[in-house]
Structures are given as structure tokens and as C-alpha cells.
Amino acid sequence: GESVGLHLPTLSVQEGDNSIINCAYSNSASDYFIWYKQESGKGPQFIIDIRSNMDKRQGQRVTVLLNKTVKHLSLQIAATQPGDSAVYFCASRAGGSYIPTFGRGTSLIVHP
Amino acid sequence: NAGVTQTPKFRILKIGQSMTLQCAQDMNHNYMYWYRQDPGMGLKLIYYSVGAGITDKGEVPNGYNVSRSTTEDFPLRLELAAPSQTSVYFCASSYPAGGAEAFFGQGTRLTVV
Secondary structure, three states: OOOEEOOOOEEEEEOOOOEEEEEEEOOOOEEEEEEEEEOOOOOOEEEEEEEOOOOEEEOOOEEEEEEOOOOEEEEEEOOOOHHHOEEEEEEEEEOOOOOOEEOOOEEEEEEO | OOOEEEEOOEEEEOOOOOEEEEEEEOOOOOEEEEEEEOOOOOEEEEEEEEEOOEEEEOOOOOOEEEOOOOOOEOOEEEOOOOHHHOEEEEEEEEOOOOOOOEEEOOOEEEEEO
């Protein structure tokens, strides 16, 4: 079955540094990946997505990289700000299924 | 737009009681989902629906029931509440194609004592 996991449960960075959050997935049929941000007391919020026919996608201060060979994706946040402090989840969807599977999450702590 | 609205935000139940968590979306999304989130954990799918009148079990459906009589509403019913159902519950919906990102409600924090 599909499983999505994260390498580090907590990541602490200094304000202004770049952050990298990693995610591994197990289903080689996964074709769509999403990163969500969940602030304390709120529901997850979409950040950026990427389809399996792409290796990289950039948004505002965020970049997602996909390595299908090793079934790994990462979320890079440039110039991390205190407002970026949250739990970040990756989710994946396997072809033919519209149901995303979520990983455990990484807590990003940004120190001023 | 209100997006996805969940009620109540907080609830304390006694063991054996029942309750319904309400979820409504105003985006005309066909797909709707219920997830639970335990402390320090990811989201586990309880039930989902691909349209009015159609529901299906997710990863952890035991102890829950759902219905989908309209496109907008997707209530989650807890029968005979147990301490193991203490969790934060999130409702979500997604675009008709189901392939894009899901929009989440603010969550319902449920404690069973």
C-alpha cells in the first residue's frame, strides 16, 4: 500500500536561513504530490504541488524537488521567516486514486 | 467564500455518547473527506465521498458513519464514543476532478472522557 513518511520530525532554523524538509514515498505509481502547511490550531493549507512528469516546481519562496528514482521529494523554503513556523506535510496520490495519503509531518521552528 | 466550515470547534463527550460533526463546503466540490489527526501524527482518512449519495471507507472507518445527501454537506457520525476517538477531526473537499489540492476546514477537537 501507499505510505508516505518524513525523515525528520522537527527542524529548527534561524530566521533568514533556507529550510529543507524531506519526504519519502513508497508507491512508485504515485503521480501527484502536494505540500501542506499547518499552523497551530488550524487546518492544513496548500503550499505547492508537483506532478510526476516534473522534477522541480517553484512558487513564492518555495521550491519542490521530486526525485522519482529514489521516491523522494523535498520542500525548500528560502529566507525562512518566523511566520513559516508550522508543521509541514507531504501528501501523495497514486494514479487512478483521487485520495491523497499524508505523511507524519515535520515541525519547522524558526528562531528570530 | 466561506470554504469548508466545520462545527463544533470543540466538544467533550462521555464514553458511550453519540454526536455528529458537521461539515459544509460552498465551492461545489464533488469530493469530500474526513480525516482524524492524533497528536504528533499525520492525517488518517476515515471516510470519503465522490459525490452526493456516494460514500466509501477510508483507512480508519470503525466507529464512524457518514452520509452525503447533498453536494454541500458531509456529516460524520460517532456512535458510542470511546477514548480512542479523542482526536482532531478535519473535513476537506477538492475540485471535481479530484486531482488537485484539498481545502480543509479548521478542525473539530474532540475529547472523549
